[in-house]
Amino acid sequence: SLIYVLNGPNLNLLGKRQPHIYGHETLADVEADCRRLASELGHDIRFHQSNREYEIIDWIHEAREDGAGIVINPAAFTHTSVAILDALNTFEQPVIEVHISNVHKREAFRHHSFVSHRADGVIAGLGTEGYQLAIRRVASLITSAGK
Ligand code: DQA
Numbered sequence: 001s002l003i004y005v006l007n008g009p010n011l012n013l014l015g016k017r018q019p020h021i022y023g024h025e026t027l028a029d030v031e032a033d034c035r036r037l038a039s040e041l042g043h044d045i046r047f048h049q050s051n052r053e054y055e056i057i058d059w060i061h062e063a064r065e066d067g068a069g070i071v072i073n074p075a076a077f078t079h080t081s082v083a084i085l086d087a088l089n090t091f092e093q094p095v096i097e098v099h100i101s102n103v104h105k106r107e108a109f110r111h112h113s114f115v116s117h118r119a120d121g122v123i124a125g126l127g128t129e130g131y132q133l134a135i136r137r138v139a140s141l142i143t144s145a146g147k
Helices: 027-041 053-066 075-079 082-088 129-144
Strands: 002-007 044-049 069-073 095-099 121-124
Touching: 002 027, 002 053, 002 129, 027 044, 027 129, 044 053, 053 069, 053 082, 069 129, 095 129, 121 129
Parallel strands: 002 044, 002 069, 069 095, 095 121
Antiparallel strands: none
16 A cells, blocks of 8 residues: 655755754655665555645645555644644544654653644654654554555
8 A cells, every 4th residue: 555754844954954963864865765665565655845834734635535654754843733733633544753853852842742642653763764663663554454
């Protein structure tokens, strides 16, 4: 089946952006790793990044129509977006939330996530490897749901 991997604002600069926090891998590297793993597991991937909230909402609606699973790193929208939470609440397939950094070790404003109110699981602080673990989890949840 199909897995959407959605990335929020500033993640287009991954690898250049605060590498002491987010590491040196680029988003293209992450995408390549996600595609490799998904095809190994027999799944297809739609990999997207946007700095605009509405695009992420539109992709969640698209995933809903496709009956896909979602891996999402909402980036700063994690901490601000009721609209992304509402979009995810229209969605019934597995959702895993990923953060490259350990948000709980950082500023207090990063400790709350709107998206966690809906996510089936949350990965934080495992670097970009978190995406791989999230894909494995979504893949097994989709399979165990018999889809
Ligand atoms: C992030 C953590 C967020 O707090 C931050 O706004 C990001 C990236 C992460 O992957 O660690 O942009 O989601």
